[in-house]
């Protein structure tokens with residue numbers, strides 16, 4: 181997407197339109213379900229109509245509209261702040277807020293683009309919970325509406341493999357809102373990236389079975405998650421996996437395809453149709469991500485860690501084959517002409533993953549189909565050979581009890597390792613100075629994928645802080661994506677030069693996990709200290 185968008189985006193930025201356009205992108209994308217969320221007023225509506233885009237109905241969407249006055253009054257009387265009831269009345273309908281002082285905050289356990297997550301004790305029940313504190317910049321209606329959509333979606337779902345919203349915490353005078361969830365001690369990314377943990381085939385089946393069951397439920401309830409990745413798959417101490425973070429999720433209508441934004445799903449797990457700009461898509465997007473996760477669990481590392489959208493598509497085509505001419509013609513994807521590779525690639529899933537259990541290959545093959553219509557549904561995946569041949573999925577309760585492990589811990593571990601490597605390198609440099617010949621023939625270091633991911637996350641945070649809180653801005657705007665190694669104004673064609681050499685997936689070892697794994701990853705960030713640091717920075721600016 182690099183430079184065509186990049187130039188356009190810089191021009192827009194010059195005109196001061198970037199933020200507005202980002203919102204409009206979401207507005208265009210989700211006209212039907214989120215009509216009232218994403219429309220900003222008459223001007224936007226006129227623009228949509230002028231484009232001739234389909235609108236299901238001119239009636240307000242009752243799920244998302246402001247409540248009538250008497251409901252608003254009732255909600256305020258029940259303890260909800262007026263700003264929340266005005267903008268997100270439907271999302272909180274029928275609920276009563278819990279008071280913040282009925283929870284005891286214990287630790288900060290996670291940080292998202294627009295939230296901080298804390299471990300806390302419910303003082304009424306003694307239960308340990310996770311409190312997701314949603315940040316609102318000046319109570320901007322846009323960000324409140326996004327959070328309202330997340331709440332509405334969470335309330336629509338009820339399944340053992342989907343995180344359960346247990347309540348909301350706020351008060352009439354409060355400017356913040358906490359979402360209460362059951363506390364989950366691990367996430368799949370944290371476990372999968374722990375070098376001390378190697379999953380067996382039946383353990384991989386156990387996690388994947390739970391993922392497909394959760395996805396089946398979401399899709400049956402007409403919810404697309406749109407950000408399936410390891411760090412959003414939370415796992416408790418009984419081995420139960422729950423799909424979490426519905427911040428990018430959307431309702432969809434399987435019978436009436438409607439346009440949605442293509443700027444969703446974390447890059448490594450983003451399907452080709454979204455990279456190519458598709459705005460009409462369906463459950464296939466989540467199934468592509470699930471296919472990436474299945475292969476990642478078996479390989480022991482992410483299978484397509486692209487650094488830019490261009491590089492991501494290139495990695496996809498190299499593994500999954502470049503699309504046929506028929507597909508290019510049929511799909512009419514907006515960026516097809518820009519991204520069509522000059523060279524065609526043969527699909528090589530079976531060769532690349534030759535060491536994987538044989539029953540996994542047909543499943544991976546169909547989940548990673550370039551054409552989303554060819555991907556299995558979650559229900560079909562659950563009935564696939566992968567789950568019906570031995571070794572069967574183990575029981576979640578038989579999974580080993582791991583020490584707490586989250587992607588955040590893995591990042592801290594990576595940072596520590598990097599720090600140690602840097603320190604070692606500094607020492608070695610001192611030594612090398614006296615022995616220059618040793619430098620000859622040194623290997624090229626393996627690219628640090630997580631550093632890229634971290635850079636992305638940091639940039640996402642920057643963007644989110646800088647702009648209005650549109651969830652579509654979680655991903656770098658195209659002109660910034662260009663800055664990641666795809667210079668503005670250079671060729672749009674994918675050139676293998678941009679793709680670092682891939683490491684083959686050859687030595688996967690399905691060994692039993694070690695019994696006594698002690699890989700505690702250091703103290704969690706002290707929220708008070710972080711808060712103080714942030715305040716300092718803010719005032720320092």
Ligand SMILES: Nc1ncnc2c1ncn2[C@@H]1O[C@H](COP(=O)(O)OP(=O)(O)OP(=O)(O)O)[C@@H](O)[C@H]1O
Pocket residue numbers: 289290291292293294295296297310312343361362363364365367411412414424425426427586587588
């Ligand atoms: N129920 C929970 N139990 C334990 N930890 C949790 C829970 N929910 C979230 N977390 C932790 O907090 C982190 C951020 O939560 P979440 O992904 O919901 O927020 P977000 O702002 O939408 O994040 P992102 O920017 O990644 O989309 C998660 O990666 C996870 O580590």
